[in-house]
Amino acid sequence: MGNLCHFARFDLKPAFRIDLDDLGVRYRKRAREVHPDRFADAGEREKRQVLEESAALNDAYQVLRSAPMRARYLLSLRDGELPLEVTVQDPDFLIQQMQWREELEELQDSADLPALAAFKQRLKAAQERLNDDFELCWQDSARHAEAVRLMRRMQFLEKLNHEVRDLEERLDD
Amino acid sequence: MAYSEKVIDHYENPRNVGKLDAEDPDVGTGMVGAPACGDVMRLQIKVNEQGIIEDAKFKTYGCGSAIASSSLATEWMKGKTLDEAETIKNTQLAEELALPPVKIHCSVLAEDAIKAAVRDYKQKKGLV
Numbered sequence: 001m002g003n004l005c006h007f008a009r010f011d012l013k014p015a016f017r018i019d020l021d022d023l024g025v026r027y028r029k030r031a032r033e034v035h036p037d038r039f040a041d042a043g044e045r046e047k048r049q050v051l052e053e054s055a056a057l058n059d060a061y062q063v064l065r066s067a068p069m070r071a072r073y074l075l076s077l078r079d080g081e082l083p084l085e086v087t088v089q090d091p092d093f094l095i096q097q098m099q100w101r102e103e104l105e106e107l108q109d110s111a112d113l114p115a116l117a118a119f120k121q122r123l124k125a126a127q128e129r130l131n132d133d134f135e136l137c138w139q140d141s142a143r144h145a146e147a148v149r150l151m152r153r154m155q156f157l158e159k160l161n162h163e164v165r166d167l168e169e170r171l172d173d
Numbered sequence: 174m175a176y177s178e179k180v181i182d183h184y185e186n187p188r189n190v191g192k193l194d195a196e197d198p199d200v201g202t203g204m205v206g207a208p209a210c211g212d213v214m215r216l217q218i219k220v221n222e223q224g225i226i227e228d229a230k231f232k233t234y235g236c237g238s239a240i241a242s243s244s245l246a247t248e249w250m251k252g253k254t255l256d257e258a259e260t261i262k263n264t265q266l267a268e269e270l271a272l273p274p275v276k277i278h279c280s281v282l283a284e285d286a287i288k289a290a291v292r293d294y295k296q297k298k299g300l301v
Contacts, residue, residue, distance in 0.1 A: 068208075084209045085278050087285040094204040097213045101234040152208040159211025 006060035006073060016074055016135050020065060027061045067131055068154035074138060075147060088152050097156055104163065111171050120164050127157050176237050177271035183241035188248050191230040193217040201294025203286040207278060212239045216286035218250060218258070220294055226250050226258055231286075238276040242266050242283035255291050 007014045010026040032038075034053045039046060063069045076082050088094075100123075107116050134150045137143040176184070195202045195217070203216045212235030219228040229247035233240045245266055250258045263284040267277050295301045 085207060087282055088206050088208055089204065089285075089289060090206070091204045094206045094213055094215075097206065098204075098215060098232065098234065101213065155208035156206060156211050156213075159209075163211070 004056070005077065006063050009057055009060045010064070014074060014077060016067075016071060016131075016138055018064065018070070023061070023064055027057070030057055066158065067127070068151060068158050071134055071138065071147075071151040071154055075144070075151060078141070079144060082148065082151075086152070088149075090149060090152070093153055093156075097160070100160060104160070104167065108167055108170075113171060116164070116168065116171070120161075120168075123157060123161055123164060127154070127161070130154050130157065176241075179270050180237050180241040180272070183244040183270070184237040187231075187240055187244040189228075189230050189244065189251075190232060192232065193219055193228065193230050198297055199294075201290040201292070201297065203289030203291075203293060205282055205286045205289055207235070207239070207282050210235060210239070210278075212236065212279070212282060214239065214243050214282055214286045216243055216246065216283070216290045218290050218294060220255065224254050226253050226255070235282075236276070236279065238270070238272055238279040239282060241270050242272075242280045243286060245269060246283045246287055250287065255294065258287060259291050261287055 005014065010023060010030065012018065012023075012026070031054070034050050034057060036047070036050055036054060039050045042050070063073050072082055072084075100119075103119060107119060130150055130153055134147060134154070137150070138147040140147075192215075193200045193202075197219070199220055201218045201220065204214070205216075206213045212233065214231065214233045214235065216231045217229065218226045221227045229250045231243040231247050233243045242263075246261065249261055249266075261284065263277070263280040266272075266283055267280040270280070272280055292301065
């Protein structure tokens with residue numbers, strides 16, 4: 001079971017577009033089935049297997065529920081492992097990222113909540129556009145480089161999204 | 174995680190933060206990013222007629238180690254020729270800043286930014 005594909009763990013076929021609610025339902029059902037508490041009276045070997053199964057299930061869920069991680073996983077399944085940490089040189093995108101971070105810094109100073117909400121909307125729209133673009137090209141091996149570039153952009157935007165949420169929490173306090 | 178004193182010094186008093194005119198023919202700009210951390214780094218150099226880097230500026234959005242690595246990189250590049258600047262290695266930056274293993278990639282990003290800035294300058298001048 002250890003080498004089972006992340007999608008197969010949830011009886012899903014590899015796909016970028018997935019229903020996250022449905023994934024959550026499948027995850028909770030499987031998680032109950034392999035919950036260590038249910039194997040309290042089992043033998044040591046079985047207990048260990050269940051623990052491994054449970055850990056693998058959590059890993060798979062963490063990867064599949066995040067668009068950039070799911071994208072990286074799909075490309076890795078087909079083309080081999082893609083490193084998590086690389087240096088990207090994608091000038092126009094990076095210039096835009098720098099501008100967005102400057103804006104976020106200003107929002108932090110001004111504590112302007114409506115403006116922060118608008119920023120968040122813009123970020124979400126950009127993430128959706130990236131997801132749409134990725135969906136159109138990832139299965140075409142001739143467009144591998146483009147798919148990787150889009151996946152890297154998704155990683156940046158997800159990180160930015162975390163920072164937006166952190167800032168929201170700080171401003172809420 | 175505890176930062177070294179040198180990282181904290183560069184983080185609190187970053188050297189050479191700012192921007193040079195990217196359209197200036199004597200300026201080379203390197204834009205690099207680390208997607209998993211979300212770090213974005215801009216490193217720029219201004220080269221004089223003798224081929225010496227007379228000014229260097231950076232702007233980095235990222236963790237303390239990434240900011241310190243790029244700050245130190247600009248310090249080291251000033252006064253050097255392009256060829257000398259290109260020999261700056263991430264391992265030297267990491268050693269000087271006493272970066273822990275999990276932060277080595279921040280120094281790699283800074284080295285890549287140096288190379289990107291030098292390459293941009295050389296392309297502008299038709300040297301490559």
